[in-house]
Amino acid sequence: MTALDERTNDEPTATAMPWPQARRTAGLAAEPLGPLTVPLKRARGSALAEPLFAGLAVPAFDTAAMDGYAVAGPGPWAVTGRALAGHAADVRDLASGQAVEIATGAQVPPGASAVLPYELALRTDGLVTGAIGPGRHIRRRGEECAEGTEVLPAGATVTPTVLGFAASLGCDALTVHRRPRVTIVVTGDEVVRNGTPLPGQVRDALGPLLPGLIDWAGGIALPPTYVPDGRAPLAASLTRTAVDVIAVCGASSRGPADHLRPVLRQLGADILVDGVACRPGHPQLLARLTPGGPLIVGLPGNPFAALAAALTLLAPALGRLCGRTPPPPPRAVLVAPVPAHAADTRLIPVTLASGLATPVGHDRPGLLRGAAAATALAVLPPGGARDVELLLLPG
Numbered sequence: 001m002t003a004l005d006e007r008t009n010d011e012p013t014a015t016a017m018p019w020p021q022a023r024r025t026a027g028l029a030a031e032p033l034g035p036l037t038v039p040l041k042r043a044r045g046s047a048l049a050e051p052l053f054a055g056l057a058v059p060a061f062d063t064a065a066m067d068g069y070a071v072a073g074p075g076p077w078a079v080t081g082r083a084l085a086g087h088a089a090d091v092r093d094l095a096s097g098q099a100v101e102i103a104t105g106a107q108v109p110p111g112a113s114a115v116l117p118y119e120l121a122l123r124t125d126g127l128v129t130g131a132i133g134p135g136r137h138i139r140r141r142g143e144e145c146a147e148g149t150e151v152l153p154a155g156a157t158v159t160p161t162v163l164g165f166a167a168s169l170g171c172d173a174l175t176v177h178r179r180p181r182v183t184i185v186v187t188g189d190e191v192v193r194n195g196t197p198l199p200g201q202v203r204d205a206l207g208p209l210l211p212g213l214i215d216w217a218g219g220i221a222l223p224p225t226y227v228p229d230g231r232a233p234l235a236a237s238l239t240r241t242a243v244d245v246i247a248v249c250g251a252s253s254r255g256p257a258d259h260l261r262p263v264l265r266q267l268g269a270d271i272l273v274d275g276v277a278c279r280p281g282h283p284q285l286l287a288r289l290t291p292g293g294p295l296i297v298g299l300p301g302n303p304f305a306a307l308a309a310a311l312t313l314l315a316p317a318l319g320r321l322c323g324r325t326p327p328p329p330p331r332a333v334l335v336a337p338v339p340a341h342a343a344d345t346r347l348i349p350v351t352l353a354s355g356l357a358t359p360v361g362h363d364r365p366g367l368l369r370g371a372a373a374a375t376a377l378a379v380l381p382p383g384g385a386r387d388v389e390l391l392l393l394p395g
Contacts, residue, residue: 155325
């Protein structure tokens, strides 16, 4: 476990915002982006801008739930034809004592009272016998979903399952909120993008990490840009791109090479969150450039601290911008007491099983080892708890 007296660039200040308040602030920092109607294949990951209504009944017609015989009235039944899925039955109506051989999913002819499965039927010389109750193995039109029913609310995330569901209802397009475009700015003279870093250098972990997290949270990540230390390069990177969010990595602390705060003051930005009382990830911030300008999310340079900050500020902001309705946070019980901080929230990598959360360790700010082995971060409030909120990690 990380020692509670560890410092580096994660030292809290008196102005740090409590973690729950910071996350709420990020989730309310902007209004959802405008709606647009897109083909199904382009809607994945977006959020519905309006409720989804069933354009047709499900099933759309009375349909067989089993392979067998659609029968009318009491048996025995004379077999008069066959009904296959996708084809109209070769008889339009069944009189009492008649049957058609039928496939699962085929339209049940009018007059049929039940479907007698093959395994319960005996067919001899064109006659079928067997015992079946009325209405058995027939899925009636609209019994699962009536036409015009609201089936998903506005704000629902368009998952692959939602796409399949919408297609089954006859939809070719969905009206969704526009997904926010995000620029990732990685700062630092010491950062290298490939190979083994030399002494004094560090390998970039955030350029590879953040695009997937941004996509998972509802945004569209543009390719990362890399800028050297200095106010002028950083200021240029914040003003030369037309996006909805800029995630700045590695300049959000208060050291001699951390220029984000001075640049934001220079640009007249409105700072909404200036430090968060959490470990790791204290030196994070949230700001907006000029009214209507992009949100700026400042992330620490240490990789695990940056991940914690991204889940605290970046993910809620993106969820709001893309119009998602956040679900209630999942919870779990820690398998054993974990040391807590008196004033700060701790974010602890855990694995989950049967409602229990097990810390995996290796959770210092500069190391992603623990998070890479975890399925969630447990939110340990100041003073401690056993029943904790969870931040699920992107899959």
